[in-house]
Amino acid sequence: MRLRIRGKRTTSAAVLLTLALAVPLGAQATAAPPKEPATTAEQAERQDGPRQYEVAGVGSRAHRSALARTGVAIDEVRDHSVVITATPAQADRLRKLGHRLTALPGPGERGDIRAAGPADYHSYAQMMDAVNTYVQKYPELMSRQVIGKSYQGRDIIAVKISSNVRVDEDKPEVLFTHNMHAREHLTTEMALYTLREFAAQYGKDARITKMLDERELWIIPTQNPDGKVYDMQSGRFRMWRKNRQPNSGTSAVGTDINRNFDYRWGCCGGSSGSPSSQTYRGPSAESGTETKVVADFVRSRVVGGKQQITAHIDFHTYGELILWPYGYTYADTAPGLTRDDRDAHAAVGTSMARSNGYKPQQSSDLYITDGSIGDWMWGAQRIFSYTFEMYPPSGHPDGFYPPGRVIGRETARNKGAMLILLENADCMYRSIGKEAEYCQR
Template sequence: MRIRRGRKRLTAAVAATLTLALGLTLNTQATAAPPSAPSVTRYEVTGVSTADERTVLARTGTAIDEVRADSVVITADQADARRLRAQGYDLTALSAPAERGGVGAMAPSDYHTYAQTLSAVSTARSQYPGLVTSQVIGRTYQGRDIVAVKISDNVTVDENEPEVLFTSNQHAREHLTVEMALYTLEELTTQYGVDPEVTSLVNAREIWIIPSVNPDGKVYDQESGAFRNWRKNRQPNTGSAYIGTDLNRNWAYRWGCCGGSSGSPSSDTYRGTAAESAPETRVVANFVRGRVIGGEQQITAHIDWHTYGELVLWPYGYTYADTATGLTADDASTFRTLGTAMANTNGYTPQQASDLYITDGSIGDWMWGSQKIFSYTFEMYPVSSSGGGFYPPGSVIDRETARNREAVLTLLAYADCVYRIIGKQSQYCA
């Protein structure tokens, strides 16, 4: 058994220097002190046990953090809690989870900051110049770089090979997903030439990693000294004191169609004023559209990393139907079979996204509905708030990122023809 190397940490002095250097490149909005976030509490909402009932709750503008057998867990401020109780919901306040303090609690310093993430990318590029390049594909509302990392054997050449994309950190508070991105980068570089499977896949694929889709939100949630439980980006909303758009409700496929997002800026699932109204969504969408070459989308498969729940999800999220416009029975079978195969490697639960509740304007629906990319959403550790919710302790990072190694390799293996997993490669990939 290969012994995993210890995770590399930057010293506080280096991190501070990097943060200062990065700060000098940002506009004044990026460096100004943000307004205080409202005080929030986690609640269990009982009597919500079916997808329909969860969808009805979500349509109030409430973001559902966790799905239990006969209830859900949400995060709400006092005004939201009063509003939901007035609508007949039974809310029970939960004791503070690990992320709010206590033995084994995650501290903001446990996970890579935005500056440290960029430093890790720079280090990989320097150590493996034949395997790794990176590029700034656009900037956030506050002017921070959104970086895409490319891994391939002839990395400076745009080869005619299947491409796979991994995105992380659409939701600001989901810092474990950035660690997943950096783990994947490390695994595909340090094991190249060592592990035959990794070597073969890197030779035959072009792999893209976007470690943080939402840098502004990440910085706001992580770098004040205490977590803020922040989900959205940091874009102001005209005419409202409420900040931010939920990036994963802002994509331009069935945007706002089906009660799966909120039109209220105060909501954690606020979809924005229009599809791709958030600059971060638009940057990543433009990058993906830019991979259409000769009329053909080069990216064939995608994982969007989230926390938490230990789930493997696939489209569509906007409808309960297994098939719909642009999603045939063979497509659905392929999604289900590959999703189940990946879940078998990590112990997650595989299901269609709408089995949880209806969402619209999500990245997975857009990737498939607009670009015909086989797109999966992985909800990482933990399965419940008892493991730390959105803020699990740093001691689990190595274990929970490595837990997804085989799932990543499985996706890469089928990226040449995803329909091969249902035995229909001759029909679809000739």
């Protein structure tokens, strides 16, 4: 018989969280402390490093895809322009190709007291401490395991939440992944919110209680710990996107993990073969240390020949979007993605978007990408997969680094959407009225 855990739990010293771990860091700090003037080396690094530019006259997905093929990262899609991340050298090349670029203020350049600093977010070490504290507080509901090491040797962990957490039961499993791109720290805060909220509300919130009784939820709080540390450790954000794995034969560092998965890798102009590019796909599929760790974990959930994970969200920032496969083609259907598959993705995606106010659409409606986790999840594993691009919306100045005061609001905003996915995870085709056709055992 499965253990059911409801009602009050015995209070002990092990269950007490410090105030710092019970709330997001953003509720404690809204800006980094003042820094000493930058050294010459720091100034040179910021001058030569990546920054954001607005590129005018880019208004269609074909134009955006053509721009992405130059190797820059498209961060934001506006009505008739896009925001990209590029080095000054890449920006000069784009200007020579005829593009009109305007440099945008970088982190710490806005002169806005509300602007975020690294102190607004959990560092990697603080995140690990918070997870360990939650696991100690809720041992009946939560466990953690190290699923692999980053390139620099940091633990990559997966946290399991379920009412009978220590038993691998035959329940639909759902996976939430976070912080694939280093600078997207709000997504790690999303993971910590979910751990806190779902554990604390078990036995109190009927929807959460039912889902933890009937599902197994896996959360990977950061897929890119080396990049996260690098982006935060100097006390100034570095706008770093990739991992920190060196590239042989070049001084350029890093692979874009979200172009390195082994499905249609490098197929379609949706990634770059240049190690200096923000969207460098690596020398081969799963060459990124962290890519393989995550992919191996997902493959490990195949039990008796059946993938136990049925649904997945990969949290990113920013733009307030919900995206589904495929990214490598503009076509709504393609090999391995039937009309019913597409319609079920769209139906659940649209339902989640009604809950959190994001815009739902197929990934390639933005621009072509290849080797992405979403395409791999569906194309290789038949896991319904979504990308959530979190706060802020397009055109908002907060960009990748919103101030700490919004963290609580913007993470809680996704509670309903996550529950909608969990509720559909036993039969995603129910959303299009085809449960009998696809989900009868």
